[in-house]
Amino acid sequence: MKADPELYDFWPYRDRPKITWPGGKKLAFWIAPNIEFYELDPPANPMRKSWAKPHPDVVGYGHRDYGNRVGHWRLMEAMDKHGMRGSVSLSVAMCQHHPEIIEAANARDWEFFSHGIYNTRYSYGMDEAQERAIIEDSIKTVRDATGQTIRGWLAPALTHTERTMDLLAEYGIDYTCDLFQDDQPQPVHVKKGRLISMPYSLEVNDHYGFFVYNMSPRQYADCLKRQFDQLLAEGETSGTVMCVPLHAYLIGQPHRIGPFAEFLDYVAQQPDVWITTARDIADHFYANHYDAVAADTARRAGDAA
Template sequence: MNEGEKDPGLYDFAPYRGRKPFAWPGDKKVAVWISPNLEFYEINPPANPHRKSWAMPHPDVVRQSHRDHANRVSHWRMAEVMSKHGFPGSVSLSVALCQHHPNVVEDANQRGWEFFSHGIYNTRYSYGMDEAQERAIIEDSIKTVRDATGQTIRGWLAPALTHTPRTLDLIAEYGLDYTCDLYHDDQPQRVKTKTGDLISMPYSLEVNDHYGFFVYNMSPREYADTLIRQYERLAAEPSGTVMCIPLHSYLIGQPHRIGPFEDVLKHIAADAGDGGRAWITRSGDIADAWRAVQQKEA
């Protein structure tokens, strides 16, 4: 095995069916959290030699304005439906949004949503960054979100899902306690870092609306059916599981898509009362509950 083939050793191998079963608070079967990506896309970002920000030559007005629908229109449509059915958000935040569109951030904060960092801009990538640059982004994220919302971020989703080999070590060093950048499990797991353990918070590419509509070419009804099937299977598992629904409001908040999505929320909310299987919650609350389970079993 050469150096490039070595397992990075980020987490231990733990066969799914060999784990000790546990339940979420209230004896719930599946922790459901929604992660709206509240983002800002620059129309003409600095060039990164490793990846282009836009498919077309800059300025790519068509794609940038499509995404700008999020902060002008579709955030509000998506957020109102979520609040109507009792779903808080755990926001994957491009922290520059705090300066560009503070009213969007304030709306989410007033709804009781949690914030974690998705980098400064989703059009600036971690590829090629040195340690000082990466530290600056983490420090900026912590300070900007705290100043804008009063919250101290606990989680991280790398900007445009781009990383360096040091990313997880650095966010742990700065006191963050979960990462959404690993897609290897349906339950939280420990991640090994130089300064201690992070939690890998189950996020999703499979039921991410970006993948649903752009990669798998689903109709709104097909995407809604996929979410319901995802929920029902996870709720039927023998131990506590996590279902994350990652959203981009410029997609899910379009008028022709919001109705089928609301049907999903109704379906899950109907299974969240006494005797139900759904724990509708936020990512930080899942991290706390999972740590409590691990401490009890230690």
């Protein structure tokens, strides 16, 4: 029995090779709007139900549809105020369902990475051919709709198989947001090619903030600020990464967007922050730090063995 997933080496948060961000910034800050489509009656996966209530869960569907009808536009306006671009965690079927949203994000030079085809179709139990088909579909659909080639991956509903990371690297995906294990990028073990883990977050994800921790809008904004302040302080030693994952049907509600916009105002006033996209973080890390970090993690793993 494996003691851990064996996808990355243990890497203590001290005495690491120093990471520096462009312009000497201490913290790389990126926002991940999840632009998703939840099917009303998706195919059943025997390992997990798509909806908590019996079909048709009109209330659950309508709640999430609010994000596409209203919330994304409200969130875009809040981000536009400071020229903050999103790195979109995209249910790629949205390119057909609601192309207006995709066009609006693309016009703002937002990045798109794949969150699967639908967030109601899970990777559990997929064979290799099915998983390859999803990756290939994601690459083609986003390229046809936006002209972009996806660089990152967040598995649909955070579901995986034992081969997911190897397939991502094989298809040229540069980063995965699925590991949650660190506040700095780190190489992922794959059979061929390269892949890094991009710091994403469950802890400051608005889904966890509002659905799991039952925070008020003010409490959530305060949580984001405390996360930001701590990572910015630690970035004095070596550059850190903060991601804010968002769902427009949650953060885009009228009573929540104001405190969140105030947090964005706070971030925009800090001079030592690189406000960027996941794609640009990956590019900088590969060009300037990947080799040193890979050597350091491998050395530590060898010493431990």
